Amino acid sequence: MWVAGEAYEPYVGRWSRLVAHQFVRWMGAVPAGSWRDVGCGTGAVTQAVLDVAEPAMVVGVDPSEGYVEYARRTIGDRRARFVLADAVNLPFADATASVAVSGLVLNFVPDAPRAAAEMVRVVRRGGSVGAYVWDYGEGGMEAIRAFWDAARALDPDARALDEAVRFPLCGPAPLGELLVGAGLEDVEVEEIGVLTRFSDFDDYWKPFLGGQGPAPAYVAALPEERRAELRARLRSALPREADGSIPLRARAWAARGRRRA
Structure with a gap:
């Protein structure tokens, strides 16, 4: 599912980048730090760290060769490097x-507590660990919420694939509890909201044809007739401005904590 950076960017990457900059500022780390971006994907958080945190270095980790190659190709900063590895087996010494940070990843890791524990392990005592995830419920990541509402209206079986059903971690209480359970102290949770304005319906719909993520994978598996029916339902349901643009919002939940000194 996660292989093509060029397809991921217009789907979710462009909006993750907006959240990433706010998230990195909120982390409040001192300059000249050594960062780890766990599940770096196409490099949204890595780039935000480089832009606003003044790091000495940042190492992005992801199991997708396609995403790592995309990040290497598009981030031309000597302070950044990328390695192929899994979130539950980070290739770093204690x-x-x-x-250590993670953006839009922990809900996709089969063993999220172990991934959080790994992030804590690689951070020095007194260091910071943080993560953010989309809120897939009502009033959350509206672009994806609208998709699943339409899909479920046409296909009751779509409910089992809906991220709001599959990922209970994606809320303020479960995310905070994950970091507390990993042994962090002073854990805080923050809401981050961004505007996700699509220029027209094609700008909204075409990224769902790229196969990157649960909703695009669902579209790819549909017969052409049912895909057209879903497209038509979304076209009629989404809000429009006078210029044809589609004004939606996205909410992410961010959590941070400190390793005990």
Whole structure:
């Protein structure tokens, strides 16, 4: 599912980048730190760290070769490097980073507590660990919520694939509890909201044809007739401005904590 950076960027990457900059500022890390970006994908968080945190270095980790190659190709900063690895087996020694972060990843990791524990392990005592995830419920990530509302209206079986059903981690209480359970102290949870304005319906719909993520994978599996029916339902349901643009919003939940000194 997660292989093509060029397809991921117009689907979710462009909106994740807006959240990432706010998230990195909120982490409040001191300059010249050594960062780990766990599940770096196409590099949204890595780039935000480079832009606003003044790091000495940041290492992005992801199991997708396609995403790692995309990040290497598009981030031309000597402070950044990328490695192929899994979130539950980070290739770093204990206590070697000052900050470990993860954007839009932990809900996709089969063993999220172990991934959080790994992030804590690689951070020095007193260092920071943080993560953010989309809220897939009502009033959350509206572009994806609208998709699943339409899909479920046409296909009752779509409910089992809906991220709001599949990912109970994606809320303020479960996300905060995950970091507390990993042994962090002073855990805080924050809401981050961004505007996701689509220029027209094609700008909204075409990224769902790229196969990157649960909703696009669902579209790819539909017969052409049912795909057209879903497209028509979404076209009629989405809000429009006078210029044809589609004004939606996205809410993410961010959590941060500190490794005990």
